[in-house]
Amino acid sequence: MATSLLDKLDLNRIPEHVGIILDGNGRWAKKRFMPRVAGHREGMKRVVDIVESSSNLGIKYLSLYAFSTENWKRPTEEVSALMDLLIIYVDSQLKRLSDNNVIVKTIGDISKLPNKSRQAIEKACETTKENTGMVLNLGLNYGSRSEIIRAVENIVNNSYDVNELTEESFKDFLYTKSQPDLDLLIRPGGEKRLSNFMLYQVAYAELYFCDTLWPDFHEEELYKAIYDFQSRNRRFGGI
Numbered sequence: 001m002a003t004s005l006l007d008k009l010d011l012n013r014i015p016e017h018v019g020i021i022l023d024g025n026g027r028w029a030k031k032r033f034m035p036r037v038a039g040h041r042e043g044m045k046r047v048v049d050i051v052e053s054s055s056n057l058g059i060k061y062l063s064l065y066a067f068s069t070e071n072w073k074r075p076t077e078e079v080s081a082l083m084d085l086l087i088i089y090v091d092s093q094l095k096r097l098s099d100n101n102v103i104v105k106t107i108g109d110i111s112k113l114p115n116k117s118r119q120a121i122e123k124a125c126e127t128t129k130e131n132t133g134m135v136l137n138l139g140l141n142y143g144s145r146s147e148i149i150r151a152v153e154n155i156v157n158n159s160y161d162v163n164e165l166t167e168e169s170f171k172d173f174l175y176t177k178s179q180p181d182l183d184l185l186i187r188p189g190g191e192k193r194l195s196n197f198m199l200y201q202v203a204y205a206e207l208y209f210c211d212t213l214w215p216d217f218h219e220e221e222l223y224k225a226i227y228d229f230q231s232r233n234r235r236f237g238g239i
C-alpha cells in the first residue's frame with residue numbers, strides 16, 4: 001500500500017492560516033496541447049480537493065489567490081472563462097462547502113467582477129456565514145498594495161485616531177480583519193515570488209515553493225508542504 005505523509009504529520013501543529021498562490025494552470029494545459037482554459041478547469045478541481053483536505057486537516061483559515069488585480073490584463077476570453085468558472089464552482093460546490101461547515105469569504109474588490117460572478121460568490125458567502133468550520137478566503141480582484149491603500153483610506157475617512165494605530169490594530173482595516181497572520185504560504189508552479197499577495201499578513205510566514213503545477217497539486221503535495229513547515233524553527237525574530 002502506498003504510504004502517505006499524512007501519517008507523519010503532527011496533527012497538533014497544523015498551521016492555523018495557510019495561503020496558496022495558485023499558479024501553473026496555463027503551463028499544465030500547454031504541456032498537453034490544450035487551451036489555457038482547460039488548465040484553469042483542472043485547477044478548479046484541485047481547489048475543490050485542497051479545500052476539503054485542508055478542512056479535514058484542521059486548518060482554520062485557507063486563503064487562495066485565484067484572481068489578482070493584474071489578471072485583468074489577460075485576454076478577454078481567458079478572463080471571462082475564469083469568471084464563469086467561479087459561477088460553476090459555487091453552483092457545484094456550495095452544498096459540499098456547507099456540509100463541510102466551511103465559511104466562504106472574499107478578499108479583494110469584488111465590486112469590479114461581472115454581475116453574475118459577483119452574485120454567485122456573494123451567495124456563497126451569505127449561505128455559509130453562520131458556519132463554524134474553516135474560513136476559505138477567495139482572493140478575487142485582490143492585490144495586497146491596493147488592500148493596504150484601502151486600509152489607509154478607511155483610517156483617514158473614519159477619522160480614526162492615528163496615535164492609536166499599532167501593527168496589530170492596522171490589521172482591522174485589511175480584508176482579513178479578525179484573522180491571524182499567515183503561518184504558511186505555498187506557491188506551486190516553480191516561481192519564487194509573492195506577486196502582491198498578503199504582504200502585510202505574510203510578515204512571519206514560512207514560505208514553501210515547489211515546481212508542481214497547480215493542477216497537479218493533489219493532497220499529498222499539501223501534506224508535503226505542511227511536513228516541511230513542521231520541520232522549520234519559527235523564532236519570530238527571537239533566538
Ligand code: FPP
Pocket residue numbers: 022023024025026027028040041043044047064065066067068071082085086089138189214
Ligand atoms: C494561475 O495560473 C492561475 C490563475 C490566474 C487562476 C486560478 C484559477 C483557478 C485555479 C480556477 C478557478 C478558481 C476558483 C476558486 C473557482 P497561470 O494561468 O498563471 O499559469 P501559468 O503561469 O502556467 O500560465
